[in-house]
């Protein structure tokens with residue numbers, strides 16, 4: 001019996017999570033995957049009501065789960081950083097979820113806002129470091145509130161932290177070799193025996209300390225993978241190329257901050273936030289991994305029942321992959337692909353008029369069929 | 370007599386700068402603007418040949434110029450950071466060019482890679498802070514080269530540095546009011562007397578020191594401009610929205626690092642790097658300002674004579690604005706707009722087959738007509 005923690009959270013979080021759980025229930029039955037759910041009441045609503053962000057007792061209960069499904073955390077009434085640092089980053093850090101895995105995949109039937117690009121062009125996997133960099137919260141003020149104020153914020157990068165992330169990216173690239181060689185390789189690359197590519201995205205020409213470590217680690221670890229092409233892009237050029245020639249990217253490995261930025265751009269390429277799933281992974285399983293749609297609580301549409309549930313559904317698929325039930329995960333992805341490929345219900349973000357529940361139901365029906 | 374320093378630099382730098390200078394020569398004559406040029410041999414080529422990056426003597430000569438026109442600096446044979454820190458950032462910092470001004474404007478006749486968006490939707494001005502943040506070079510290693518290595522890189526933000534930048538952005542927004550009110554304002558905003566908008570792009574929910582200073586300064590300075598709407602976007606959401614709804618942006622003010630990233634994305638929106646101009650401004654004129662195309666040395670196409678000269682030409686226009694010859698600047702922009710609106714020569718980045726010189730000539734002819 002696998003225990004799964006559920007944090008529906010704020011805004012559209014509970015709405016989309018309900019659909020993710022409906023899908024989980026069905027595939028659980030189909031694939032004979034036995035699990036129990038424990039729900040956790042965390043987020044901005046709760047903080048506003050009780051002043052509590054995340055207690056040690058709750059943290060301990062969360063730790064006893066094998067995986068966590070998160071809806072969204074965020075509330076317009078709470079000062080910036082309180083919930084992010086108190087819940088989201090706290091869980092990512094405490095549970096050593098050092099990989100933030102964000103696939104960018106354009107499903108047939110979904111329109112990308114980029115002219116002349118289609119599903120064959122947009123299929124990359126972003127491996128975002130999730131425990132270091134500017135996210136560590138190291139910094140401070142001096143002379144705060146005066147004209148002489150100085151505010152510092154430090155990016156912390158360790159060899160061990162960078163190496164495990166880079167290695168994970170090369171391993172993922174190898175796994176993708178099963179899906180055939182990466183089309184973006186040149187003939188010379190293929191003749192040299194390369195099958196896939198990992199692009200390091202950083203800013204080595206300016207962040208000459210932090211990204212020197214990244215580059216050295218990338219080169220050293222990468223040499224152990226002669227079948228994987230090593231590619232490098234400055235983060236600014238990467239944003240440009242993701243839009244102009246997304247077909248050049250296969251696996252991308254990057255820092256926490258740059259990963260945050262380029263995966264939102266990736267979400268756009270694949271048809272919007274409504275379809276972007278992510279996993280905060282502790283690959284060794286020493287603590288639970290956490291799965292969440294990339295979209296936030298979206299207060300502007302919360303309560304209307306029109307948020308796209310597919311990012312949550314696809315996050316459930318990522319969770320099942322992590323829990324070693326790849327057949328169930330694949331089943332969900334096929335069902336989502338089928339719903340998107342055929343005329344049928346679409347939430348407003350995809351140009352439709354359907355509700356969250358209607359789209360969820362369509363996936364459940366596709367699964368049943 | 371205005372002295373203008375010219376740094377043609379590396380790769381396509383000299384090729385595009387030649388066209389920028391041809392245009393300058395013609396409008397100089399037309400508008401009775403008298404200037405002299407001093408050329409500076411700086412860049413990767415020179416470094417490879419002499420080992421010299423930028424001497425104090427050269428720096429002093431550059432300082433005696435009123436403005437500098439830069440082509441590009443960068444060379445595949447030079448380790449990352451040497452030229453960037455030694456020349457580009459050195460000049461930006463030493464000459465207190467604390468504003469990096471980057472207009473994002475889609476000219477009619479140019480196709481943006483974003484579906485369903487046109488010139489009416491893409492017209493923003495990015496005010497990038499240019500002297501602080503992660504660009505200061507503060508950081509270091511400990512236990513370098515060992516498995517215990519830690520690499521730090523610190524973002525330094527001062528109240529004075531942030532304030533002058535934010536204030537500059539609000540002033541620019543006011544200047545844009547002359548071009549009519551910003552279309553992205555709501556009726557309520559307009560009823561409240563607002564005409565334009567400044568969006569702060571930062572990451573207040575994670576960079577709780579650095580961007581707390583930015584947010585406080587933005588709010589305080591912004592209150593002095595009741596006619597300008599204050600808007601805020603997290604950098605990740607900004608990248609998404611720039612692609613999905615660029616028409617929501619008017620003036621953007623942001624940090625050095627985030628500005629680097631979003632202006633490359635902005636260049637894409639406006640039809641590519643071949644059209645993106647920029648100014649590194651010392652607004653008080655205590656040292657020269659520097660104008661450069663956003664594209665770099667582009668070693669892949671260097672020497673072929675096919676680089677788009679329009680980014681350099683438009684950088685010359687920005688330089689003339691700064692030198693208080695707005696009529697000459699406007700003349701250049703009209704000529705560029707005319708060349709782009711009509712069928713005529715286009716470099717390969719815009720889908721054509723013309724050379725750098727042919728496009729430069731077309732602008733010169735449009736100016737003469």
Ligand SMILES: CC(C)[C@H](C(=O)O)[C@@H](O)C(=O)O
Pocket residue numbers: 084088260294574575605
């Ligand atoms: C909410 C915020 C702290 C978070 C991040 O920056 O990582 C979010 O943007 C994300 O990408 O998951």
Ligand SMILES: CC(C)[C@H](C(=O)O)[C@@H](O)C(=O)O
Pocket residue numbers: 205206236453457629663
């Ligand atoms: C070359 C590099 C240092 C520079 C920067 O990062 O500022 C460039 O990307 C730019 O945007 O002008």
